[in-house]
Each structure stands twice: as C-alpha cells, then as structure tokens.
Amino acid sequence: YMITELAPLAFGPPWNSITQEGGFAGVRGFSGMVVFFAAIVGLIALFYRAGRQYAQPTLYFAAVVVFLELKRFSNPLVNWVGYLPVYRLIVFPKYEEAIVTTCMALLCGFGFAAVFERRITRSAVIGCACAAVAVLSFLYYSSVGLVPLDLPGAPIYYGAVSIAIASIVVAVVGVFLWFSPERSRQKSGLAVIAFALVLECTTNYYVPLFIVLN
Numbered sequence: 243y244m245i246t247e248l249a250p251l252a253f254g255p256p257w258n259s260i261t262q263e264g265g266f267a268g269v270r271g272f273s274g275m276v277v278f279f280a281a282i283v284g285l286i287a288l289f290y291r292a293g294r295q296y297a298q299p300t301l302y303f304a305a306v307v308v309f310l311e312l313k314r315f316s317n318p319l320v321n322w323v324g325y326l327p328v329y330r331l332i333v334f335p336k337y338e339e340a341i342v343t344t345c346m347a348l349l350c351g352f353g354f355a356a357v358f359e360r361r362i363t364r365s366a367v368i369g370c371a372c373a374a375v376a377v378l379s380f381l382y383y384s385s386v387g388l389v390p391l392d393l394p395g396a397p398i399y400y401g402a403v404s405i406a407i408a409s410i411v412v413a414v415v416g417v418f419l420w421f422s423p424e425r426s427r428q429k430s431g432l433a434v435i436a437f438a439l440v441l442e443c444t445t446n447y448y449v450p451l452f453i454v455l456n
Contacts, residue, residue, distance in 0.1 A: 243388075244311070245381035247342075248275050249402040251450050253388070260395025261388045273346040274442045275406040276413045279374040280353030281307075281346055286366050287356035300352050303345040310338040354435070357417050364421050371414045378406060402446055409442035 245252050250272035254260035287293035312320045356362045389399040419431030
C-alpha cells in the first residue's frame, strides 16, 4: 500500500494489519508528509534560476525514487529490469526501501535548503503543499475502502492520515515564519519546521509502534 510511505502505520503494525485481510500491513520504509512536501519543494525550486545548479543531483535522486517505487509495484515500465543478468539475482524489496528513504531524505534537504536560501517563493511553497496533500488524498480514497468504519482498528487509519496532514500544516506555518522579515519570526520558523519533522516521526511512527500498538 503506497499510502504507508506517507502515513506508515495507516494499516497498523507491520505484521498485524487492521484490514479485513490481516497479515502484512505494507510497512517497510517510509518518508512521511513533511519530507515528501520538502522533496516537492526541492524539485520545483529547479525552475528558478538560482536553483538550477542543483538540477543534476536533485533529478537523479528523484528518478531513483520513481524507478524503485514503480519496481516495488511491478509496473511493466520498469519491471523488465528484474530479468536482466545480475539484476535478476537481486531481491529488490529487500534493498529498495533503504535506498528510497535515503533519496527522499536528500531531496528533503534540497527542498529546505531552497526555502532557507529563499530560492523559492511563498506561493510556490503553497502549491507544493497542495500537491503533497493532493497525492495523500488520492492514496486515501484509493485505500479507505480497506478500512470500514466498523473495524476495531479503523481509528488507527484515520488517525495516521490526520497526523500526516497536521504535520504538513505545521511545516508550512514554519516556512511562512521563516519568510518573515522579522528576525525573531525567522528563528521561530526554524523551530517550527524542526518540530514538524519530530512531530510526524514521533506521533505517526515511534510512539504508536513501540508503545501504543506494541
């Protein structure tokens, strides 16, 4: 389930799915909404002259993410790679998640660097946030049928999606504070952005997985 890339515990703990099918919940690696939002910012920043110097690494890491995500779901556009010599000896699911999350972390760095260096406008940031929410909404409507409201674990699904949306809202608030001309608000913006990253990792993964759902 691709929604677990943005809301990792949407379907419950890794081997205790809350869906009617049960079993594996689809959790392997995850990036989260804040990282996804920042990655989009990093890509959009390439359209500005000041950001073109980062085009090659940014596009490379983005291409790796797209390729491995398509391979994860056996998309015919890339699935043929698995039949090539040497590559057919590789168990892609075993390694791809670590590579994807590493690339997403790097794209996140490029995105926030564009924000901190003001290489992107506030209107573009809003557009990036809307794009991230639109992707989450699509994944939500594609998967919500697996979790009827009468399921005992349904609140886990809706809670995970809600936290993902709340985290990106907090991150956008932090970005707008950073764009403020007042020095004190800029410092607050940095703190809010850091808080958004910690908030999502803590409330949407670590605490539920190791304490609440353990």
